[in-house]
Amino acid sequence: MNIVVLDAATLAGVDLSPLHEFGTVTTYEYTSPSEVDSRIQQANIIVSNKVQLNGAHFAIAPELKLICVAATGTNNIDLVAAKDAGIAVTNVAGYSTPSVVQHTFTLLGNLMSNIHRYAADTKLGAWQNSRMFCRLDHSINDIANKRFVIVGYGNLGQATAKVAEAFGAKVIIAERPNSKATRSGRMAFEDAMKIADIVSIHCPLTPQTENLFNVETLSLLPKHAILINTARGGIVNEQALADALANNQIAAAGVDVLSVEPADADNPLIKYQGDNLMLTPHTAWASQESITRLILGIAENITSYLDGGQHNRVV
Known part of the structure; x- marks a missing residue:
């Protein structure tokens, strides 16, 4: 599996090793709108907190199977386009x-x-x-x-x-x-x-x-x-x-x-x-413990998806 983390800076340097169990993990601290296409073309799984992803992005990423939103809210993902493209989307609730x-x-x-x-x-x-x-x-x-x-x-x-x-x-x-x-x-x-x-x-x-x-x-x-x-x-x-x-x-x-x-x-x-x-600058959610729970939740979502489950599935 090729896993791409588009905005790792939002994860505050917390250990991402649970994701490495699933394959190769490529991390980018920040991803601007103009950088999205080149970074996701070979991805099987995308992890994104706030980077916007829409149908145009999905069209150039034929191997993309799963988007793991590193948050509870999924408004940064075009869910209709993801569903039409056969791409699963998950979130994580309650971690913060x-x-x-x-x-x-x-x-x-x-x-x-x-x-x-x-x-x-x-x-x-x-x-x-x-x-x-x-x-x-x-x-x-x-x-x-x-x-x-x-x-x-x-x-x-x-x-x-x-x-x-x-x-x-x-x-x-x-x-x-x-x-x-x-x-x-x-x-x-x-x-x-x-x-x-x-x-x-x-x-x-x-x-x-x-x-x-x-x-x-x-x-x-x-x-x-x-x-x-x-x-x-x-x-x-x-x-x-x-x-x-x-x-x-x-x-x-x-x-x-x-x-x-x-x-x-x-x-x-x-x-x-x-x-x-x-x-304060939107930091209420961001204790080290919360972000650790978030990453573990993402790993659980990937495991469930690979096993054919529906854990935290939004689409």
Whole structure:
């Protein structure tokens, strides 16, 4: 088997030896659109995280049998064209849950305890020049007893809820917006927003959730609310969030994802300079352990395919 890894840099240098069991592995740290054709022509299996692959690519790769998406989302693959070409496509789900949950609470804990502000002040000498043993320049608040609203209650939302409960928070599961009925154990979306102390987003990006957090939605939140987004950037209207932070319409936000990635220098959240925003470069998923689980999951997918199985088959 000829296996081609098109964007190995996204795997952070984690050991790829599980893939070598299946044949020759050729790795490229990055692959630009103009480089795809020459790199996949002899491939039997492609591993790609974010490199776009479509029908034109499949036409020049006659030996291609399997595309292993090194992620959960498969929007970088033209699935219809893959099916028409008889190419199987797999993904890996659930591998990053511990990492994303940890990142969610890292962002939240920093914001609620203002750790980033205190650390910056200490570097500038504030503690060294203090007249008392500590500094209390910025507010510090507990997660305990806060109304912790979760938007999206799949594996990630459920795992986040467990940790929130361990902190002593009062977990509220938001119903889908514009839903005609509220399921047992959930609260209507707008009602949940109106009472939220913390909102953590874990839903997928769909036509129904795109720009879900817009001017109108953000205006529902209490002024002390904190918004955390480790899901997808397009779920939050970035200009609306930047304005809400600048105007103290909400207290703070922790964001790991943007609508366009890599980040555009003109993105409102990139340009925003307030210290009530913590912005990280889509790293919530990327613990070393998560990426190791991802690679092992890809190896399992290849094994299943070669054995005639359907494990994690998308197409």
